[in-house]
Amino acid sequence: MIRSLTLLAAAAALSAGAGCSRPTRAELGAREGVLHLGNGAEPRDLDPQTLETSNEYTISTALFEGLVDLSSDGRTILPGVAERWEVSPDGLLWRFHLRPDARWSDGSAVTAGDVVYAFRRAFSPALACEGAPYGFAIRGARAFSQGKESPQTPLGVAAPDERTVEIRLEYPAPYLGYVLSGSPFAPVPQAVVERFGGGSRRGTAWTRPGNLVGNGPFVLKSWSPGADLVVVKNPWYWDRRRVRLKEVHFYPLDNAGAEERAFRAGQLHATYTLPSAKIAAYASAPAGLLHVTAQLNTVYLVFNTEKAPFDNADVRRALSLSIDRDRLVARVLGERGSPAHALTRPGTGGYEPAPKIDWDPRLARELLARAGFPAGAGFPRAEIKVPADFPAEFAQALQEAWRRELGIALEIFSGEKKAVFSDLATGSFQVGAMPFFYAVNAPEMILLVPLSDSPYNFSRWKSPAYDQAYRRATAAPTTPDRRRAFDEMEGILAAHAPFAPLYYVNQCFAVRAEVRGWRDNPLGQIDWRDLSLEGAP
Numbered sequence: 001m002i003r004s005l006t007l008l009a010a011a012a013a014l015s016a017g018a019g020c021s022r023p024t025r026a027e028l029g030a031r032e033g034v035l036h037l038g039n040g041a042e043p044r045d046l047d048p049q050t051l052e053t054s055n056e057y058t059i060s061t062a063l064f065e066g067l068v069d070l071s072s073d074g075r076t077i078l079p080g081v082a083e084r085w086e087v088s089p090d091g092l093l094w095r096f097h098l099r100p101d102a103r104w105s106d107g108s109a110v111t112a113g114d115v116v117y118a119f120r121r122a123f124s125p126a127l128a129c130e131g132a133p134y135g136f137a138i139r140g141a142r143a144f145s146q147g148k149e150s151p152q153t154p155l156g157v158a159a160p161d162e163r164t165v166e167i168r169l170e171y172p173a174p175y176l177g178y179v180l181s182g183s184p185f186a187p188v189p190q191a192v193v194e195r196f197g198g199g200s201r202r203g204t205a206w207t208r209p210g211n212l213v214g215n216g217p218f219v220l221k222s223w224s225p226g227a228d229l230v231v232v233k234n235p236w237y238w239d240r241r242r243v244r245l246k247e248v249h250f251y252p253l254d255n256a257g258a259e260e261r262a263f264r265a266g267q268l269h270a271t272y273t274l275p276s277a278k279i280a281a282y283a284s285a286p287a288g289l290l291h292v293t294a295q296l297n298t299v300y301l302v303f304n305t306e307k308a309p310f311d312n313a314d315v316r317r318a319l320s321l322s323i324d325r326d327r328l329v330a331r332v333l334g335e336r337g338s339p340a341h342a343l344t345r346p347g348t349g350g351y352e353p354a355p356k357i358d359w360d361p362r363l364a365r366e367l368l369a370r371a372g373f374p375a376g377a378g379f380p381r382a383e384i385k386v387p388a389d390f391p392a393e394f395a396q397a398l399q400e401a402w403r404r405e406l407g408i409a410l411e412i413f414s415g416e417k418k419a420v421f422s423d424l425a426t427g428s429f430q431v432g433a434m435p436f437f438y439a440v441n442a443p444e445m446i447l448l449v450p451l452s453d454s455p456y457n458f459s460r461w462k463s464p465a466y467d468q469a470y471r472r473a474t475a476a477p478t479t480p481d482r483r484r485a486f487d488e489m490e491g492i493l494a495a496h497a498p499f500a501p502l503y504y505v506n507q508c509f510a511v512r513a514e515v516r517g518w519r520d521n522p523l524g525q526i527d528w529r530d531l532s533l534e535g536a537p
Contacts, residue, residue: 026266029533032536036267036268036269038251038263038271039058047207048186049129050127050202061182062528065187065216067080067180071527072519073525077181083099092169094167095165111159112163114187114188115187117190117193118186119138132455137171137176139168156168175440186215217240218243218247229250230248231248233246253272260275269515270511270512271511273509276334289512289513290508291510292506293524294504294506297437298505299340299436299502299504300501301320303500304429304430304458304460305459305498307430312371314367317367317497319500321359321364322364322406323500326359333391336505338503340502341501342490344490345446348443349443351483353490354487354491364405379406383411383430386420386433388415395412395414424458448470451467452464463492463496469485470489
C-alpha cells in the first residue's frame with residue numbers, strides 16, 4: 001500500500017510540474033521555442049568523422065546534414081544536401097546531385113569537393129574513424145583505411161563536377177542510404193577544417209564555438225563543458241522554413257538520478273535516460289511521459305581468445321550456455337532490456353535470426369569438463385571487465401550463475417568506460433562486457449564485428465568460414481540468399497562463442513507533453529524539422 005501511494009504521489013508530481021508561482025525553464029522554453037534536452041555524457045568533440053557515442057551523434061545531426069537524411073521513423077530515406085540521386089541497374093554506382101541552395105552556415109556553397117574530402121577523412125588511417133567500416137562496401141574503402149590506396153584500388157568516391165558526387169561500390173549495398181544519412185559521412189567544410197589543422201588530426205579547434213561551420217538545421221552558439229551546449233537556428237539551411245525551434249540546449253547530465261530530478265523540476269523537456277527505480281512511477285504517470293524504445297544495440301560478453309583458458313571454444317560455450325538470459329534480463333533490467341539469443345537484434349533490416357538454444361547448464365558442465373575443468377576444478381583466476389555504466393546487479397548475476405552452474409569464480413572489475421574499452425581494444429583483458437550500437441538498420445553492421453580484420457573484433461577470434469559467409473551475404477543476389485548467409489554467420493558464432501550476447505538495449509526516457517513531433521525509433525534518430533513546442537509562436 002505504501003509503495004502504491006508513493007507511485008501515485010510521484011505520478012502526480014510528474015504531471016503537475018514543479019510549481020505555479022514562477023515559470024520553469026521548460027515552460028519558458030515552450031513559449032519561446034527553445035528545447036531543453038538531457039543528453040547523457042559530455043560530448044568529447046563535434047567532428048562528425050570522429051564521433052564515438054550516441055549522445056555526440058544526436059548533437060551532430062543538428063549541426064551537419066549528409067547527402068541524404070533519415071526520417072524520424074528511423075526507416076525512411078529523405079533528400080539531404082543532395083536533392084536527388086540515381087542508382088545504376090547493377091547497384092554499383094550511386095550518383096548524387098547536390099541542391100543549388102545547399103550552404104554552409106557561413107553562407108558559402110557546399111561543394112562536391114567538400115563531400116569527397118569528408119569521405120577521405122572518414123577512411124583516413126590517421127584519423128581512425130570508428131564508423132569507417134560501415135562504408136566498406138565502397139570500392140577501395142577498406143584498402144584506403146589500411147593505408148593501402150593505389151592507382152589499382154582508388155577510393156570509389158569522386159566529384160565529376162562541383163554539384164555531383166559519384167560513389168562506386170565493391171558489391172551492391174541496398175543499405176547504403178542509411179550509411180550516408182549522417183556521421184561519419186556527413187560533409188565538412190574543407191577550407192575551415194584545414195585552417196585549424198584538422199584534416200588528419202582529432203580534437204582541433206575547428207569544432208569550437210565561433211569556428212564550427214556546419215550545414216545542418218542549427219549552428220553552434222556556445223559550449224560550456226559541464227553546463228550546456230547551445231545550438232541556434234541556421235539561417236542558411238536550405239529547409240529553414242520547416243525548422244520551428246529557435247534553439248536547442250543540450251545538457252551533459254550523465255547521472256540518471258540528477259537528470260530525472262531536473263526533468264521533474266521542469267528544467268528539461270526530455271531526458272536521455274531514466275533511473276531504473278523511477279520507471280514504474282513514470283509508467284503510472286499521465287500524459288504518456290514514459291517512452292520505451294527498442295534500440296539497435298546489443299550488449300555482449302567478449303572473450304579474449306588469445307588468452308587461456310578462453311582460447312578454448314568449450315570454455316567459452318560453457319560460460320555462455322550457463323546464462324539464463326530470459327530470467328536474468330526480466331529480473332534485473334525489466335523494460336530496459338530484452339534477452340539476446342543472437343548477436344543481431346530480431347527485426348534489424350527485416351532479418352529474424354533463427355532461435356538458438358543458449359541456456360543449457362548440463363551441456364555447459366560437460367563442455368567445461370571436456371576442457372579439463374570438471375566442476376570448475378583447476379580453473380584459473382579470471383576477471384571480467386565491465387564499464388561503470390554496466391548494470392552492477394547484472395554483472396553479479398553472471399558471477400553467481402557461473403559459480404552455481406560451473407563451480408568457477410570470475411572477479412568483476414568495473415572501470416571508467418573509455419579505460420575499459422581501451423583495455424579491450426589492446427587485448428589487456430580476459431573477459432569483457434560491451435555494448436555495440438549499430439547506427440545503420442542492417443544486419444551487416446552488427447555482423448561485421450566478428451570479421452577477422454574488423455576493428456571492433458576485440459576477441460581476436462578469426463574464422464575464414466565466417467568471413468566467407470559475410471562476403472556471400474554482401475554479394476547475395478536475392479534476399480533469401482542474404483538471410484541464409486546471416487543464419488550461417490550466427491550459427492558459426494553460436495558454435496565458437498567468441499562473443500556471448502546478453503541483452504538488447506531498450507532506451508527508457510521521459511518526454512514532456514508539450515514536445516510535438518517526437519517519434520520513437522530504434523536509431524534514436526531526430527529529424528529536427530519535425531519538432532516544435534506547444535505554446536511557441
